[in-house]
Amino acid sequence: MQIGTSGRMLAAPPRATAAPMAPPRTPASTGGVKHAMTLTEKILARHSGNSVLRPGDNIWTEVDKLMTHDVCGPPAFGIFQREFGENAQVWDADKIVLIPDHYIFTEDERANRNVDILRQMAHQYGIKHFYDITDKSDFRANPDYKGVCHVALAQEGHCKPGEVLFGTDSHTCNAGAFGQFASGIGNTDAGFILGTGKLLIKVPPTLRFELEGELPPYIMAKDIILQIIGEITVDGATYKAMEFTGSAIESMSMEERMTVCNMVVEAGGKNGTCPVDETTLDYVRQRTSDAFEPEFADAGASYVKTYRIDVSKLQPLVxxxxxxxxxxxxxxxxxxxxxxxxxxxxxxxxxxxxxxxxxxxxxxxxxxxxxxxxxxxxxxxxxxxxxxxxxxxxxxxxxxxxxxxxxxxxxxxxxxxxxxxxxxxxxxxxxxxxxxxxxxxxxxxxxxxxxxxxxxxxxxxxxxxxxxxxxxxxxxxx
Amino acid sequence: MQPVLPQGAGCSGRHAAKQQLAHSFGLIKAASQRARQQTLVTRAAVSNKKPARVVRGKCFVTRDNIDTDQIIPAEHLTLVPSNPDELEQLGSFALCGLPQELYPERFIKQGEIKTEYPVVIGGNNFGCGSSREHAPVCMGASGARVVVAQSYARIFFRNCVSTGELYPCEADERLCDSLQTGDEVEVNMETNVLTNLGSGKTFGLKPLGEAAPVVDAGGIFAYARAQGMIKTAA
Structure with a gap:
C-alpha cells in the first residue's frame, strides 16, 4: 500500500522477513584491552564488526531497534516505500516499534489519519510492537495503548543494555540511561533503516560527567541536567556523546537516570549513557526475557573533557x-x-x-x-x-x-x-x-x-x- | 558577467538528477520543483559537468539557536511531506514560528506560499531541538536552497543532507551580524565565498566536503543509487 491522504489498506497479508544473519563477533569486549574505549565506542564497535573504533570514524552500525510515532512514522514509511518499492519488506518486523503518542486526543483530522496510517503499516508489514488506540473517548478501553514513546519503550522492555536504538524523535537519547546507544534521526534515515537495518554514522567523541556526592532531598535529576546544560550551553555537546557516571548516578532510579539522558539533546548531544549496574539489570529483567549483552566503558578510555560535579552543593534550578x-x-x-x-x-x-x-x-x-x-x-x-x-x-x-x-x-x-x-x-x-x-x-x-x-x-x-x-x-x- | 539562468532549466546537475529520480520512482515532487524554479542560480562553468553550487538572491537573516519549533511549529507536523500537496502546505509555514517582534519581515509574506529568500543566514546552533525532518523539508519546499550559519545542530545538518533539501553551509564568521534581511547575495559553494552583491563585500565559507555531492544528487538515497550503492526500487 502506498501512503496517501485517502489511502485504504489493500488486502496484503502480513509478512515478516527473517532476521539477517548476525555478523561475526569480534572479541572486543573480552580479553586484554588493547585500545581503551568509552561505553559508546564499545557498543558501536560491536555493532559494526570492528574491534577498535575512534571518534570520527564513519561506520555502518547494525540497528537493534527502530522506534517511530504518529508524527514521523507516516513520512518515514512513505520514504521507505518510495525508495525500496511497494512490494519491499521491512528488514525485521520484530525490531520495529510503533508508538502513537503525539497527537492522539484531538479532533484534528490529519492527526487522526496519521494514527490510521501507523495501524495500516503495522498490518501490512506484520509489526507486532504497535501500541494502538482506537477508542479515544476512554484511553483505558485500549489495553494496547501506552502513551509517550520514550517512557513506553522502557516500560515495555524495549530498552536493553548494549543495544543500538534509533528513533524518529530527538528524545530517543532517553534510552541511554540503560547503557545503550540511542539517538534521534530524521525520516529519511528511518526509511533507510526500515529497508536495511543499518545506518551510516560517525562515532562521536565523548564528554564525561562524574557526578559525585549525596543528592540533597530537594534536588532531582532535572536539576542536575539543567545544571549541566547551563554549564556547557545548548550546543556544548553537539556531535558528542555524554557519559554520566559517579555515585550520584549509581544512587538514582532508572526513571531519574532517564530524566538526565532525555535532555542530552538539549545540549546538542548525539547520545547519552549511564553505566549498567544492578539497578539497570533489575529494571530490564522485570520487563523482558530477551537476551542482551551489556557493555562497559574501559578504564583509561579517552574523553574530550571530563566534568566533575558535586551534586550535594546543587540548588533547585530553572x-x-x-x-x-x-x-x-x-x-x-x-x-x-x-x-x-x-x-x-x-x-x-x-x-x-x-x-x-x-x-x-x-x-x-x-x-x-x-x-x-x-x-x-x-x-x-x-x-x-x-x-x-x-x-x-x-x-x-x-x-x-x-x-x-x-x-x-x-x-x-x-x-x-x-x-x-x-x-x-x-x-x-x-x-x-x-x-x-x-x-x-x-x-x-x-x-x-x-x-x-x-x-x-x-x-x-x-x-x-x-x-x-x-x-x-x-x-x-x- | 556570467549568465543567470532559471534553475530547473538544465543548468543544475542536481535538478536534472532529481527529476530523473522522481520520474523513475513515479513520484514527482511538483511543489518543491516549482519552488526551486523561482530562485535564480548562476552557472559557474559551462563546460564543467559538475553541478553549479551557486545560489543567488535575497537573504533572510536569523540569529542564534533557531530551533525546529520556530522553523516549523508542531501544530503543522500533521502534514505528511511524502504527499505532494501536503508538502506544498508545509512549505508555506516555513519559519512561521519566528517571533513577530524580532522578525517583523516574514520569511513568507502573508498570503504567499513561497519565499522570496533562497538564502537563509543563521547564527550559532541553527536547527536545534527536535529531530523533525519537516524542518529542512519545509524550507526546501518554500523555495530556500541554502542555509549559511555559523554552526548547526547535528540532526538538522544531517537531515539537510539526507533529504537533499538544503545545502547546510558554514561560514568562517558570524554573518548574521554583517548581513541584513533583503540583502542580495551570491553563495558560491564552488569557491566557498559569499558575496554581498550590494556592497561587494565577500565572506569565506567552510567547504561542504562530502556532504555537497549528496545534496547535489537530491539526498542520500539518490546519491547511493547513483553511486551503485543500492539498487533501484522495484
Missing amino acids: AAPHSPDNRKLASECAGTSIDRVYIGSCTGGKYEDFSAAARLLHKAGQQVKVPTFLVPATQKVWADVYGLPVAGCDGKTAAKIFEEAGCVPPAAPSCAACLGGPRDTFARLNEAETVVSTTNRNFPGRMGNKDGRIYLASPYTAAASAIAGAVADPRDYL
Whole structure:
C-alpha cells in the first residue's frame, strides 16, 4: 500500500522477513584491552564488526531497534516505500516499534489519519510492537495503548543494555540511561533503516560527567541536567556523546537516570549513557526475557573533557525563557508571577515525577494558586498515580493528593502540551501565558503560543510554584 | 558577467538528477520543483559537468539557536511531506514560528506560499531541538536552497543532507551580524565565498566536503543509487 491522504489498506497479508544473519563477533569486549574505549565506542564497535573504533570514524552500525510515532512514522514509511518499492519488506518486523503518542486526543483530522496510517503499516508489514488506540473517548478501553514513546519503550522492555536504538524523535537519547546507544534521526534515515537495518554514522567523541556526592532531598535529576546544560550551553555537546557516571548516578532510579539522558539533546548531544549496574539489570529483567549483552566503558578510555560535579552543593534550578541553557536558581526567580503549571512529558511525566510533586503538595498542605495540569506519560504511569500510595503521605495516592490540592485531574497519557500540537490539545498554551513546566524545551512557541513564557523545572519546583502562584524554591515547602 | 539562468532549466546537475529520480520512482515532487524554479542560480562553468553550487538572491537573516519549533511549529507536523500537496502546505509555514517582534519581515509574506529568500543566514546552533525532518523539508519546499550559519545542530545538518533539501553551509564568521534581511547575495559553494552583491563585500565559507555531492544528487538515497550503492526500487 502506498501512503496517501485517502489511502485504504489493500488486502496484503502480513509478512515478516527473517532476521539477517548476525555478523561475526569480534572479541572486543573480552580479553586484554588493547585500545581503551568509552561505553559508546564499545557498543558501536560491536555493532559494526570492528574491534577498535575512534571518534570520527564513519561506520555502518547494525540497528537493534527502530522506534517511530504518529508524527514521523507516516513520512518515514512513505520514504521507505518510495525508495525500496511497494512490494519491499521491512528488514525485521520484530525490531520495529510503533508508538502513537503525539497527537492522539484531538479532533484534528490529519492527526487522526496519521494514527490510521501507523495501524495500516503495522498490518501490512506484520509489526507486532504497535501500541494502538482506537477508542479515544476512554484511553483505558485500549489495553494496547501506552502513551509517550520514550517512557513506553522502557516500560515495555524495549530498552536493553548494549543495544543500538534509533528513533524518529530527538528524545530517543532517553534510552541511554540503560547503557545503550540511542539517538534521534530524521525520516529519511528511518526509511533507510526500515529497508536495511543499518545506518551510516560517525562515532562521536565523548564528554564525561562524574557526578559525585549525596543528592540533597530537594534536588532531582532535572536539576542536575539543567545544571549541566547551563554549564556547557545548548550546543556544548553537539556531535558528542555524554557519559554520566559517579555515585550520584549509581544512587538514582532508572526513571531519574532517564530524566538526565532525555535532555542530552538539549545540549546538542548525539547520545547519552549511564553505566549498567544492578539497578539497570533489575529494571530490564522485570520487563523482558530477551537476551542482551551489556557493555562497559574501559578504564583509561579517552574523553574530550571530563566534568566533575558535586551534586550535594546543587540548588533547585530553572531554565528561564527561552532556552534550556538559560539557567537560574529557582530562588533567584522566586516571585515571578505565573499563570499555570504543567507536569508531564517523557522527561517529566514518569511516576516518580508525580510522586515527588504529590509529596511536596502533601507536606505543604495548601491549595494550588494557578491551574496545575498533570499528564502521566503512559497508561502505566496513570494507573500508578491513581493506585500507588505515595511514601510518607498517610497512604494517599498521588491522584488523591492532587485532588485535595485543587489540581486539574490527571489527563489521558500522551505528549499533550509539551510540544503544543493541534489547537485542541490538552493544556496547550493558547494564550501568551507564563508556565512552570517539567518538560524539556522552552523555545518560543514550544507549548503553543509564540509569546508564551516557559520555565523548565523539576517536579518539586513545579509543585512549589503551583502553590506559590509564582516561581518558587521547593525548599520553602519540603 | 556570467549568465543567470532559471534553475530547473538544465543548468543544475542536481535538478536534472532529481527529476530523473522522481520520474523513475513515479513520484514527482511538483511543489518543491516549482519552488526551486523561482530562485535564480548562476552557472559557474559551462563546460564543467559538475553541478553549479551557486545560489543567488535575497537573504533572510536569523540569529542564534533557531530551533525546529520556530522553523516549523508542531501544530503543522500533521502534514505528511511524502504527499505532494501536503508538502506544498508545509512549505508555506516555513519559519512561521519566528517571533513577530524580532522578525517583523516574514520569511513568507502573508498570503504567499513561497519565499522570496533562497538564502537563509543563521547564527550559532541553527536547527536545534527536535529531530523533525519537516524542518529542512519545509524550507526546501518554500523555495530556500541554502542555509549559511555559523554552526548547526547535528540532526538538522544531517537531515539537510539526507533529504537533499538544503545545502547546510558554514561560514568562517558570524554573518548574521554583517548581513541584513533583503540583502542580495551570491553563495558560491564552488569557491566557498559569499558575496554581498550590494556592497561587494565577500565572506569565506567552510567547504561542504562530502556532504555537497549528496545534496547535489537530491539526498542520500539518490546519491547511493547513483553511486551503485543500492539498487533501484522495484
